[in-house]
Amino acid sequence: MDVVALQNEIERLPEDQQDRLAAFLLALRMRRDGSLASTQQRLDDSRPEKWVSWDKVKSDLGIDTSESGE
Numbered sequence: 001m002d003v004v005a006l007q008n009e010i011e012r013l014p015e016d017q018q019d020r021l022a023a024f025l026l027a028l029r030m031r032r033d034g035s036l037a038s039t040q041q042r043l044d045d046s047r048p049e050k051w052v053s054w055d056k057v058k059s060d061l062g063i064d065t066s067e068s069g070e
Contacts, residue, residue, distance in 0.1 A: 001009075010018060030036035042050075058065060 010021060013021070027036065030039065045051075052060075
């Protein structure tokens with residue numbers, strides 16, 4: 001199957017399956033380029049001083065949650 005055929009099949013998938021496939025492809029790319037291991041180490045770091053609050057992350061990313069009720 002060629003890439004165009006795959007893209008056409010993926011376009012017909014339900015959104016939740018497209019999201020699952022997107023996550024799989026991202027993990028595959030991260031494994032290939034070596035960033036998966038370093039990301040996993042950061043996620044597994046139990047030192048509280050290494051973590052940033054969710055509110056700070058949203059602020060840093062410019063995410064406005066005032067309309068979504070978060």
